[in-house]
Amino acid sequence: MEDRGKNPMGTKMLNYQLKEEEVVAEIQELNAQMVGLQFPDGLRVHATGLARKIEKETGATTLISGDSCYGACDLSDRSMEGLVDVLIHWGHTALPLDYRVPVLFVEAYSTMEVFGSVKKALKFIEDYETIGLVTTTQHLHLLDDLAKYLEENGKKVQMGVGKGTLRGQVLGCNFSSASGLRADAFLYIGSGNFHPLGLKLSTNKPVIIADPYMNEARIIDEFTDRILRKRFAKITLSAGAKSFGIIVSSKEGQMRLEMAKSLKKLIQDQDREAYLILLDNIRPDLLMAFRDSDVFVVTACPRIAIDDDQIYEKPLITPYELEIALGIRDWEDYQLDEIIYE
Ligand code: SF4
Incomplete structure (x- = not known):
């Protein structure tokens, strides 16, 4: 593109x-x-x-x-x-x-060296024949060399172009480069756990992290279980809520007003209250004025509800989590919120 x-x-x-x-x-x-x-x-x-x-x-x-x-x-x-x-x-x-x-x-x-962590990741992928390779923007230039290295170690490598993302690239809100691949497992090159968590929930495949910043390799399963337990606790709390604040971002790339309006309708259809709240940056002090709201639904960056929930007094949940709380989506169909550009 x-x-x-x-x-x-x-x-x-x-x-x-x-x-x-x-x-x-x-x-x-x-x-x-x-x-x-x-x-x-x-x-x-x-x-x-x-x-x-x-x-x-x-x-x-x-x-x-x-x-x-x-x-x-x-x-x-x-x-x-x-x-x-x-x-x-x-x-x-x-x-x-x-x-x-x-x-x-x-x-x-x-310019960080990444091959040390990828070498360590080999033991985690030894049982898988085809590996989906993904990373964030700062390591994209290494993907071809990394694919060659994996092929030299007996693997078949797949990389996909996403909707709004480059070949092999994932964002914290967009895993579409991985979702169409027929890989046995995914190898994520980068730091942190959020991107691999999204990858895991989006593909339902094993995800291995080669983290050059920690110079280590690890799997995401334990972290995924911990996050899911926390998210289900938030959803359970939200299920009995009477009033919802639905946060709409004024940032152009995070603005999902139509989604927010349809969520408001879903809530009102159950005789509960919902208000749309427009914010640029979302911060705990800015939400304090909305005392009547029991729960905030974040239609802005999907990372906010997952990454920052511990700093908010009231539960912050994603649109999919709201649907589970309202009883119109099954728990088994839990997925991470994504912003995909068609
Ligand atoms: S919405 Fe959030 S995860 Fe997506 S690109 Fe923006 S900051 Fe990153």
């Missing part, structure tokens, strides 16, 4: 390739005078260094977004509309959204 943004290749800076030479060349070619810069939280420490280089070498003025950014669902294009000629966004790949300003996506590949 070439309209997903240009992906210049390039130079190395600390743990990431930030491709500054290519970014400078692109700004010069566009003759941009005002340039927006946006980073995920972990990369924003590079902002002023990159701004200095861009201003010196192109003569453009830069405008750095200081807000948190968690994905391409959360671009500064709306706040920078009319202010910049181009927005440079590091760290994520484009989603099929109508961005309001021209956006140059810079994938910011990690």
Whole structure:
């Protein structure tokens, strides 16, 4: 999908390739005078260094977004509309959204060594013939080498292109690159447990993690069981709720107003109350005013209800979890919420 943004290749800076030479060349070619810069939280420490280089070498003025950014669902294009000629966004790949300003996506590949953890993962996949290979944006450039390594170790490797994601890429809310594959098991390259959890629940196949940050390999089963127990406790609490706050995100890539409206109707059909609440960033202090709501249903980023539930006083649940709480979806049909772009 070439309209997903240009992906210049390039130079190395600390743990990431930030491709500054290519970014400078692109700004010069566009003759941009005002340039927006946006980073995920972990990369924003590079902002002023990159701004200095861009201003010196192109003569453009830069405008750095200081807000948190968690994905391409959360671009500064709306706040920078009319202010910049181009927005440079590091760290994520484009989603099929109508961005309001021209956006140059810079994938910011990690330079971390990953093969040590993949080698450790071999013992976990020895019983499986065909392996589905997936990772997050920062390791995408290694997929072909990783596939070759697995093939040299006797495996057949499958990688899929998702809806709104690149070959082998998963997001925290989108596992579509894996769901069509006929793999015996999946090998996830990356840190954390959330992506493998989603992969497990979405494919129902064994999932092995090769984690280069911990230099270890592990399986996701125990973590999955722990999370499911917690989620079922939240669903049980929600089943008796009388009033629901349904959170709608104002971020373009997380906005699911039509879904929120249909959830409101499902709730009202059972003679219970439901209100739609529009939020940009979702925080416990912002929900405190809604004292009447027993439960909050999050139609924004699916990670919020799962990752952050312990910091909220009231239960936060996903749309699928609401359906189980209302008795219109079976417990056996539990699945993680995804935002899939058609
Ligand atoms: S909705 Fe959440 S998981 Fe999906 S891309 Fe945005 S921040 Fe990531």
